[in-house]
Amino acid sequence: MSQKSFNDTFLRACHQEPVTYTPVWYMRQAGRYQPEYRAIRQKYSFFEMNEIPEVCAEVTRLPVDQLGVDAAILFADIMTPLKPIGVDVDIRSGIGPVISNPIRHVEDVNRLGKLDPESDVPFIMASIRQLRRELTVPLIGFGGAPFTLASYMIEGGPSKNYHQTKGFMYAQPEAWTRLMDKLGDLTISYLQAQVQAGAHAIQIFDSWVGALNEEDYRTYVAPVMQRIFAELKETTDVPTIYFGIGAGHLLEEWNQLPTDVLGLDWRTSIPEARGRGIHKTLQGNLDPSLLLGPWEKIEAKAKEILDQGQAHPGHIFNLGHGTFPEVKVETLQRLTQFIHQYSRKEG
Numbered sequence: 001m002s003q004k005s006f007n008d009t010f011l012r013a014c015h016q017e018p019v020t021y022t023p024v025w026y027m028r029q030a031g032r033y034q035p036e037y038r039a040i041r042q043k044y045s046f047f048e049m050n051e052i053p054e055v056c057a058e059v060t061r062l063p064v065d066q067l068g069v070d071a072a073i074l075f076a077d078i079m080t081p082l083k084p085i086g087v088d089v090d091i092r093s094g095i096g097p098v099i100s101n102p103i104r105h106v107e108d109v110n111r112l113g114k115l116d117p118e119s120d121v122p123f124i125m126a127s128i129r130q131l132r133r134e135l136t137v138p139l140i141g142f143g144g145a146p147f148t149l150a151s152y153m154i155e156g157g158p159s160k161n162y163h164q165t166k167g168f169m170y171a172q173p174e175a176w177t178r179l180m181d182k183l184g185d186l187t188i189s190y191l192q193a194q195v196q197a198g199a200h201a202i203q204i205f206d207s208w209v210g211a212l213n214e215e216d217y218r219t220y221v222a223p224v225m226q227r228i229f230a231e232l233k234e235t236t237d238v239p240t241i242y243f244g245i246g247a248g249h250l251l252e253e254w255n256q257l258p259t260d261v262l263g264l265d266w267r268t269s270i271p272e273a274r275g276r277g278i279h280k281t282l283q284g285n286l287d288p289s290l291l292l293g294p295w296e297k298i299e300a301k302a303k304e305i306l307d308q309g310q311a312h313p314g315h316i317f318n319l320g321h322g323t324f325p326e327v328k329v330e331t332l333q334r335l336t337q338f339i340h341q342y343s344r345k346e347g
């Protein structure tokens with residue numbers, strides 16, 4: 001049994017409260033770059049790992065123990081809650097989610113079921129309850145945002161330009177709104193259930209929404225995001241984080257949403273965001289590709305980001321997107337130690 005006291009640094013940063021050092025965690029901190037993950041993955045499919053609470057909890061804890069990060073993120077995928085509503089999804093190693101019954105018409109939208117988290121994904125709540133007993137850092141629950149979920153559901157898999165998704169949005173705006181409404185309901189009930197089970201914070205991944213311009217974001221996506229964050233604020237008391245890639249042009253739109261933290265990728269610097277009037281906590285934003293470079297360059301960039309983050313209350317160190325298989329465990333260990341030590345000295 002761990003005697004360690006609970007480390008709330010990450011939660012304090014979410015709320016822009018004083019911290020003794022800058023908290024850090026990494027998107028995709030559980031994954032194939034870890035030999036231990038690869039060993040478990042050999043025995044199970046992705047969704048088997050996800051659906052067996054003991055395995056899910058073990059994989060969630062791995063990076064916390066191995067790297068010393070200040071938060072855990074539940075091991076699952078943004079696709080996890082879509083399976084029970086009738087989306088036939090498989091996760092293929094090196095590719096990502098692949099869907100055999102993509103959405104093409106309004107009838108496909110109408111056919112989608114409603115998620116009842118307790119009966120449809122009980123393993124998620126069981127994993128969260130187990131992790132609450134075991135962890136000494138906050139547990140981040142998460143879900144995909146409607147646009148990003150819809151992009152997989154419509155394209156049938158990963159995409160470079162989102163032509164099918166945006167084409168559906170422009171050509172069938174009523175069916176699009178119905179899809180956003182359904183995915184909005186799903187996201188709200190799924191995230192509420194995670195908080196009820198014990199998640200300390202929620203991150204919503206809108207990874208691909210940067211494919212839209214500001215006006216289309218405002219028309220086709222902002223209403224559902226407004227509803228999701230407002231309902232979560234009303235019904236839960238945990239901080240929320242909103243993240244997307246290549247979405248710097250949407251920051252002013254995001255800033256109006258009732259969410260606590262905005263996640264930046266490496267294309268938008270912290271001073272730029274602050275200069276544009278963003279006063280919320282910021283999370284980010286080291287380019288994950290830099291993790292393949294020499295340590296001197298990683299350290300110099302980490303220092304720069306920490307200095308920038310400390311200029312205003314509310315910074316959580318993270319990567320600008322997820323880690324990937326070629327990253328070395330030792331690099332993330334060293335980076336985590338460096339962040340803790342440097343930000344403490346400065347702070």
Ligand SMILES: Cc1c2[nH]c(c1CCC(=O)O)Cc1[nH]c(c(CCC(=O)O)c1C)Cc1[nH]c(c(CCC(=O)O)c1C)Cc1[nH]c(c(C)c1CCC(=O)O)C2
Nearest residue numbers: 027028029030031075076077078093094095096205207322
């Ligand atoms: C777009 C998206 C997906 N999934 C997710 C997003 C949003 C964040 C982002 O943009 O990266 C979110 C996600 N996926 C996974 C997590 C777990 C928690 C974590 O450690 O961050 C989280 C938070 C596990 C996973 N999700 C996936 C893996 C790899 C699975 C394997 O072992 O093969 C993991 C650990 C698969 C997956 N699932 C998805 C992709 C693009 C991939 C990667 C394809 C690959 O590189 O193999 C969809």
